[in-house]
Amino acid sequence: MSAQPSPQAPAEPPRRAGTAGETSAENPWPVRLLASKMDAYIARMPWTWVEGQVVQVSDRPGAHVVFLTLRDTDTDMSLTVTLTRRVLARLRAALPDGLRSGARVVVHAKPEFYAKRGTLSLSADDVRPVGVGELLARLEHLKRVLAAEGLFDPARKKPLPFLPRVVGLVCGRASAAERDVVDNARLRWPAVRFEVREVAVQGPAAVTEVAAALRELDALEEVDVVVLARGGGSVEDLLPFSNEALVRAVADARTPVVSAIGHEVDSPLLDLVADVRASTPTDAARRVVPDVAEELARVEQLRSRARRAVGARVEREEAALRALRSRPVLADPHVLVDAPAAEVARLRERARHGLEGRVHRAALEVERLRAAVRALSPRSTLLRGYAVVQVAAGEGAGRVVREPGDAPAGTALRVLLADGELAARAR
Known part of the structure; x- marks a missing residue:
């Protein structure tokens, strides 16, 4: 009697990976599992203080919470912050000009992950404005750090070209600074050409846009100098031009950079790293191109000096020639020849007399020897x-x-x- 085969046991489902490192193409995590694990991990994160710039405030009537968009001061990265109306009211009371775009704040918040939408946000219980004094203290510390790295060293600053082929200009949109630079430069040198990049010069996007415009102009071969121009403003308005990322972008530029930020009393860190610091946008125009009238006057002055120098040199040479011609040796040039000729004739005569005497004496000696030979000859x-x-x-x-x-x-x-x-x- 033959044995009956035993029924095959059902295959067990593969064991799900316990950690992200154990996943594979054959044993992946579903999205819900990844989201739940991220939610669990972020939930364990502690409360932390975060600094940034306020980009947008979403305050809907009747809503219990308010949403802030908080942006990083150096890069184009932002997070949403949720806070209660009570916290928002306390923040607005602490800001003299109210809560507006570009305000620097520090937030005490806890990260939250919304698994259904896959978004990360911050839930804040305290928001504080960054005061001007604190900002200035941070700028002073950053200034010392950058100076220690040598970014402000005069030896690394590049000279401006005498007459640039194209002037790159980074400025605000339809700004007075642009008009000051362009109009004054063309008054000085009408043929000057500009490559203008209009960007945000204050607020959250200023650093990113100014740095991007600078890199774009720096990459153009025909651009020989770049001017960063902006009118005056408060300390907070000029903060983007003391930003570390922008300062390092200027330091890395191959093209000479002129800083024309604010007025004479304003001194952002950009002034220290730039190759040339202009007190105003108008002053920048005077520095990047020469004045055609001044240059023509200088050329005419140099021509006059050259003409006078050549005339004086010719007069001196003519006087020297007259002095030489008035000398006796040049008044009667034969003097140079007559004395040597007489000396040559005298020496020739002496030589002739000497030679004749020696020949006569030799002839007598020959005759004497002939007579002696003749007398002694057998003949x-x-x-x-x-x-x-x-x-x-x-x-x-x-x-x-x-x-x-x-x-x-x-x-x-x-x-x-x-x-x-x-x-x-x-x-």
Whole structure:
């Protein structure tokens, strides 16, 4: 009897991952589980103090809570803050100008995560404005930090070009600062060209927009200088131009940057890091382009100086030439030649006389030697009638016969006379 196969047990569902690190493509978390775990994690976070700028206030009539949009002061990042009307009323009472966009506040809040919508917000029980004194103290601390890093060092500042091809201008929208820079620059140099970027120069978006405009102009090859211009304002209005992110963006720019923020008494940190600080936007226009009238006058002045210098040089050279021409040697140039020519003639005459004397003495010496040679010559003896007898042939041919025994009878002889010779034979 064969055994019956046992029925197969149903497959067990895969065990769900307990942590995010245990998930995989085959064993993922559903969205609800991830949201619930994020909610549980954020719920354990403690209350914390957060600083930012108020971007928007949503105060709906009849609502029990008020919503604030709190933005980071350096980057484009924001969170929603919920607070009760009582907290909002206390905040508005502490702000002299009321709660408005751009106000700096610190919030005591606890993070909350809304799992259904997947959003993060802050629930606040206390909101406090950041006072001017505290802001100035923070700016002073930031100033010391940046100075220690060398961002304000004069050695790193770049010189402005004499005549920029294009001037980059970052300013407010339809602002007086733009008109001051453009109009005054064109009065000084009508052909000047501008690349204008109109941005927010105060409020929460100022830092981001100004830094982005600066980077855009800095990337343009034809832009030789960038002007950051804004009119005057309160300390809070000028805070974006002391922002660390913007200050570092100016320090990193390859193009020279001119700071023209506020009035003479205003001194944001941007003035310290910029390559040139202008007291006003009008002063910036005077610094970035030369005055065409002044330059033409300077050119004419230099031409006059050059003309006078060349004229004086020509007069000095003419006077020197006249002095040289008045000298005796130039009045009668033959003087330079006559004396050497006479000396050459005198030396030639001496040489000729000396050579003739030596030749005459040599001729006398030759004649004396000739007479001595002549007197000692054998021919002189022969001329007196003597003769030289030599053996003419045979074994002793050419031998001089000095005695009879040298030439036996029959020996052929040659007799040398003064003017010839004779043949003879011994007897």
